[in-house]
Amino acid sequence: MNSASDSLSIIPITGIPEIRPDNDLVKIVAGAITKQNVSIIKGDIIVFAQKIVSKAEGRIVKLLEVRPSSFAIRIASELNKDPNIVETILGETRRIVKMDRGKSDTGRLIVETRTGITCANAGVDASNVSGGGMVTLLPLDPDDSAKRLVESFKNEFGIEIAVIITDTIGRPWRMGLTEIAIGCWGIKPLKDYRGQRDSKGYELNATIVAIADEIAGAAGLVMDKTGSTPVVIVRGFQYEHGGIGAKELIRKPEEDLFR
């Protein structure tokens, strides 16, 4: 028989102040967790919205200081976007996957980021940034950011946790955005059921589950998009430790039918 102990808890953490470059994110988040009368426990997965990690790492661009290339200016005109934003996007891009004027006022620019994540606008985002004319970039190496957060929790509080850093992205074929894992540490992002047998003795032959993306989605349910809940604890999930980060979630070009 199953029991409540097999249940997962998805715990939103609020009361996190505006994060500024070089803030000690772990101390601030741990403080907010404590204020909420929640204790961090071993095995917790702490999920961070990309935005506050980017801010702590100083990944902020003042658009007025950007000098767009002639290519950026031309694309911006085609897509009805700000040339300085397009230049910023291109600076984060290793491959343009799709450009389209779309039916809305603003065109769409789907790219592969420098770390291989396929998303709109390379994750360059103007929402939830203090001061006008500023945008955030994704962390330079989100797995490394997650690793440093895991290590800080260990060093400062002696607690072993896992960290997932998420971003909100769109998908082909389906409406609506979902939260996905762009970085992680302390947890293997893929769970491999291959070789296990199902309840009827049939060998499962093609089931590798992207648990880090499912955890990101679960956290996304309580991550208010207005930015007031950028951290979520996922508690009670049994996961494999280790791995090399969320880079395992990126499909190799030669195995991808939809490049």
Add this chain to the structure above:
Amino acid sequence: MNSASDSLSIIPITGIPEIRPDNDLVKIVAGAITKQNVSIIKGDIIVFAQKIVSKAEGRIVKLLEVRPSSFAIRIASELNKDPNIVETILGETRRIVKMDRGKSDTGRLIVETRTGITCANAGVDASNVSGGGMVTLLPLDPDDSAKRLVESFKNEFGIEIAVIITDTIGRPWRMGLTEIAIGCWGIKPLKDYRGQRDSKGYELNATIVAIADEIAGAAGLVMDKTGSTPVVIVRGFQYEHGGIGAKELIRKPEEDLFR
């Protein structure tokens, strides 16, 4: 200040026996929930893996009884698949999105199902089906299946809940499968933040979140792929009632950059 009351619980339900055509799924699931000392409460979202819904609806095919067309036989040969399975897949297909031999032994057949879901093999699946040579099909109309489940819970127990029916699917660009919502009722599958302002007063202009898919992913974390946990309760999530089902999650062809 936030509190534990804002947390979500993801509660796996086990002990559900093999489901057969015309079984009363709601009675069986309610029985398993009760045995687990969990009470269903108003507002619960009960998530069903597609497989048990399909079985209860008799959406099972005996492969030996299938007569493959010459097209199915040719494709099966190209993709190194069973012609009878290919015929079954084509019977559930309204459009082939991609056919590819792939690098593995078996080729890949990505299609749009009769209800517009883009997935491999039209959801035709041999795992967790009793007896050899049997496969399950997706429910004929998963939103309608969800609606009937919602109504049965109301009629039999007087409790208003929402239902999401999920399937495990792959995605372009990313490794690993995730659970998505193929049917739902009693909950709007998309949450629209447009027009709301973020914590800095910036108007959110492109944020519609596919919460039904995030709920499916959260449930997927405890839905063991061996089939022993086909039902999950998601408790504590504030959602909008109504909607027209998971068909809202299907992107219109003319708005899809990746058709």
